[in-house]
Amino acid sequence: MASADSISELSSPSPPPVTGLLVIVPAMLPENLEVLLNNLAVVFPGEGLLVATESPAPALVPAGLRIVAAPPWGSGWSLTAADFLHAWGLAQEHQARAILLLGPGADSLGAGALRLLANGVLAGSVDLAVPRYVLPPHAGMINSAILYPLTRALFATRVRFPAAIDLGLSPRMPQQLAAAAQRTAGDPEAMLWPVNEAAVAGFAIEEFDVGARALPQPADADINPILARVTGSLFADIEMKAAYWQRARRVPPARRAPAEAPRVDGAADVTRMVESFHFAYSNLLEIWSLVLPPYSLLGLKHLSQMSALEFRMPDSLWARIVYDFLVAYRLRTINRGHLLGALIPLYLGWVAGHINLTVAGTSAEAHIEAVAAAFEADKPYLVSRWRWPDRFNA
Amino acid sequence: MISLLATMLQQDRPLMPYPPYTENVSILRQMSDALHMSLNRVLSLLIGVLPGILAFFVALAVFALIGKVISAFLRWILTLCKFDARMARAGTGADWTPSNSPTALTARITFWVFVLLGLVIGVSAFDTSYAVGSALSFSLLPYVTHSVGAILLLIGGTLVARFLARSVLIGAVNAQLQYARFLSLGVKWLVLVLTAAMALEHLDIGGSIVELAFGILFGGIVLTLALAVGLGSRQLVSRSLESHVERSDRAPEPPSPPTPPTETIRHF
Numbered sequence: 001m002a003s004a005d006s007i008s009e010l011s012s013p014s015p016p017p018v019t020g021l022l023v024i025v026p027a028m029l030p031e032n033l034e035v036l037l038n039n040l041a042v043v044f045p046g047e048g049l050l051v052a053t054e055s056p057a058p059a060l061v062p063a064g065l066r067i068v069a070a071p072p073w074g075s076g077w078s079l080t081a082a083d084f085l086h087a088w089g090l091a092q093e094h095q096a097r098a099i100l101l102l103g104p105g106a107d108s109l110g111a112g113a114l115r116l117l118a119n120g121v122l123a124g125s126v127d128l129a130v131p132r133y134v135l136p137p138h139a140g141m142i143n144s145a146i147l148y149p150l151t152r153a154l155f156a157t158r159v160r161f162p163a164a165i166d167l168g169l170s171p172r173m174p175q176q177l178a179a180a181a182q183r184t185a186g187d188p189e190a191m192l193w194p195v196n197e198a199a200v201a202g203f204a205i206e207e208f209d210v211g212a213r214a215l216p217q218p219a220d221a222d223i224n225p226i227l228a229r230v231t232g233s234l235f236a237d238i239e240m241k242a243a244y245w246q247r248a249r250r251v252p253p254a255r256r257a258p259a260e261a262p263r264v265d266g267a268a269d270v271t272r273m274v275e276s277f278h279f280a281y282s283n284l285l286e287i288w289s290l291v292l293p294p295y296s297l298l299g300l301k302h303l304s305q306m307s308a309l310e311f312r313m314p315d316s317l318w319a320r321i322v323y324d325f326l327v328a329y330r331l332r333t334i335n336r337g338h339l340l341g342a343l344i345p346l347y348l349g350w351v352a353g354h355i356n357l358t359v360a361g362t363s364a365e366a367h368i369e370a371v372a373a374a375f376e377a378d379k380p381y382l383v384s385r386w387r388w389p390d391r392f393n394a
Numbered sequence: 395m396i397s398l399l400a401t402m403l404q405q406d407r408p409l410m411p412y413p414p415y416t417e418n419v420s421i422l423r424q425m426s427d428a429l430h431m432s433l434n435r436v437l438s439l440l441i442g443v444l445p446g447i448l449a450f451f452v453a454l455a456v457f458a459l460i461g462k463v464i465s466a467f468l469r470w471i472l473t474l475c476k477f478d479a480r481m482a483r484a485g486t487g488a489d490w491t492p493s494n495s496p497t498a499l500t501a502r503i504t505f506w507v508f509v510l511l512g513l514v515i516g517v518s519a520f521d522t523s524y525a526v527g528s529a530l531s532f533s534l535l536p537y538v539t540h541s542v543g544a545i546l547l548l549i550g551g552t553l554v555a556r557f558l559a560r561s562v563l564i565g566a567v568n569a570q571l572q573y574a575r576f577l578s579l580g581v582k583w584l585v586l587v588l589t590a591a592m593a594l595e596h597l598d599i600g601g602s603i604v605e606l607a608f609g610i611l612f613g614g615i616v617l618t619l620a621l622a623v624g625l626g627s628r629q630l631v632s633r634s635l636e637s638h639v640e641r642s643d644r645a646p647e648p649p650s651p652p653t654p655p656t657e658t659i660r661h662f
Binding site for chain 1: 568570661
C-alpha cells in the first residue's frame with residue numbers, strides 16, 4: 001500500500017521519465033503534508049503522480065506517489081515571480097504534461113478540488129485552471145473591491161480570484177509565466193497575474209468551484225503595505241498590457257453562482273473604518289483632488305456627511321475612483337507610493353459600505369457582482385482617460 | 395506799476411548792476427565737467443560690460459537651443475527603445491517615482507543641464523569681458539554665480555519638503571494620528587527653513603544672524619512638534635502606563651460579561 005521512496009534514489013543522473021501530473025507543494029508541517037498526499041492518492045490512484053516539495057518526505061508515502069526534493073519556495077501568502085520560475089524549472093526537469101501548483105495550506109483543499117484543478121489541464125482543453133474559493137464572510141476584501149472587478153472589466157474574464165494561490169497549468173502556461181517572471185528579474189518577490197497573462201496569450205482559462213479553503217494571511221496584518229503591494233502590482237500589469245485591454249471584448253456569460261458561506265453572528269467594526277474615511281476626507285482632500293475629477297470629489301463629499309450606519313459607497317463612484325487612480329498611476333500624477341497610500345481610506349470606505357449592505361440583507365456576492373458590472377459599464381471612461389488624459393483636466 | 399514792471403522785463407541788461415562773480419562760472423564748469431566725466435565713466439563701463447552681457451545671453455540662448463534639440467532627439471530615441479517599459483520591468487522607481495515617465499525625465503534633465511551649462515559659460519564670458527573692460531570693483535558678479543546655486547538649492551529643498559510633507563501626511567492619516575496635518579506642516583517647514591538658511595548661507599547674506607535665526611526657528615519648530623505630539627498622545631501614554639501598573643499590582647479581575655463577537659475582516 002505504501003512505499004518509502006527516498007529522495008536520494010530519485011535524484012539519480014538517469015534521464016527523467018515523462019511525468020503525467022507534477023504537483024508542486026510548498027513547505028508544510030508533516031501532518032499537513034500527509035493529509036495532502038492522502039488526498040492526492042485518493043484522487044489519482046495508480047497514476048504515477050510526481051510530488052515536488054521541500055518538506056521531508058513522510059515515512060509512509062501512499063502508493064502511486066513519487067516524492068522529489070524541491071528547493072524552498074512559495075512560503076508567502078501570494079505567488080511570486082520566483083515561484084513561477086521555480087515551477088517552470090521543475091516542469092522542464094520532469095517533462096510534466098500538467099502542473100498542479102499548490103499554495104500554503106493546500107491540505108485544506110478537498111480531494112474533489114484537487115481533481116477538478118488537475119483534470120482540466122490534464123485533458124489538454126484548459127491552459128489555466130483557477131479555483132473559486134468559498135471564503136468566510138468579509139474575507140478577501142481587496143480581491144472583491146479591486147482585483148476581481150478590474151480583471152473582469154479589462155481582461156474579459158469572470159475569474160473570481162485572480163490572485164489564487166492554487167493553479168492548474170498546462171505545459172505552455174508555466175513557460176508564459178516564466179517569461180513574465182523574467183521581465184521582473186529585478187524583484188523576485190514581485191506578484192504575477194496568471195489570469196492576465198493567459199488572457200493576453202490567448203490561452204484557455206477555466207474556473208472550478210473548489211469550496212472552502214484556509215487561505216494564508218500576510219504575517220503583518222497592516223493593510224497599508226498589503227494594499228500598496230497588491231494594487232500597485234496589478235496597476236503595473238494593467239499598464240504593461242494596455243494595448244490588449246483597450247480593445248472592446250465581450251465578457252463571457254455568468255455561470256451559476258456558488259453557494260455563499262454561512263453568515264457569522266456579530267458585526268464587523270464598520271464605525272472605525274468610516275471614521276478613518278472621515279478623517280482622511282478632512283486631511284487628504286488636497287491630494288485626492290490631484291487625482292480625482294470634481295464629480296468624484298462631490299461624491300466623496302456626500303459620503304463624508306454620512307454616519308457609519310448609513311454609509312454606502314455607490315458602485316459607479318467606486319469604479320470611477322479606481323479608474324482615476326489607475327490613470328494617475330500611469331501618468332505618475334503624484335508619487336506612486338503616495339498614490340496607493342491615498343487609496344487606502346477610500347478602500348476602507350468601500351469595505352464599510354459593503355459590510356453595511358450585507359448586514360442590511362443584500363447578498364455579498366450579489367453586491368460584488370454589481371460592483372464588477374459597474375466597472376464593466378465604466379470601462380469606456382477608463383479607455384478615454386487613458387488615451388486622452390488632458391481632456392479631463394480642462 | 396504794471397507798466398514799470400513791463401519796462402523792466404523788456405530790459406536786456408540786469409536790473410541790478412552787480413559785478414560779475416568770476417568763481418561762479420568755474421564751479422559750474424567744474425560741476426559740469428564732473429558730471430560729464432562721471433557719465434563718461436559709467437557709459438564706458440557699460441560699453442565695456444555690454445559685450446559680456448550680450449555674450450551671456452547668446453551663450454544661454456545657444457545652449458538652450460542645443461539642449462532642446464538634443465532633448466527632443468533623446469526623447470525620440472528612448473521612445474523607440476521603449477525605455478519606459480524597460481524601466482518598469484526592471485522594477486526601478488518603485489519607491490520614488492518622479493511626476494513624469496523616465497523618458498520625459500531624462501529629456502528634461504538633459505535640457506536643463508544644457509541650460510545650466512549655457513548659464514555657466516555665459517557668466518564666465520561676462521566675467522572675462524568685465525575684468526578686461528573695467529578697473530572698477532563691485533561685488534555683483536559673485537552673486538550672479540552664487541545665486542544659481544541658491545536657486546537650485548531652493549528648488550531642491552521645496553521638492554524635498556513637499557515630498558516629505560505628503561509622505562508624513564498620508565502615513566499619519568492611515569495610522570489615524572489626529573495631528574497628522576500638523577505633523578506634515580511641521581516637517582514641511584523644517585525642511586523649508588533649512589533650505590532657506592542654506593541658500594542664504596550660500597549667498598553670504600546675513601552671516602551669523604542667519605545661523606542664529608535658523609537655530610532659533612529650527613529648534614522652535616522641533617519643540618512645537620514635540621510638545622504637540624507629546625500633548626496629543628498624553629492620554630494614550632497615561633493609559634498605557636496605568637494599564638501596565640494595574641496589571642502588575644492588582645489581583646486578576648473577575649471576567650467581564652461576554653461581548654458579542656466581532657467579525658474579523660480579512661483584506662486579502
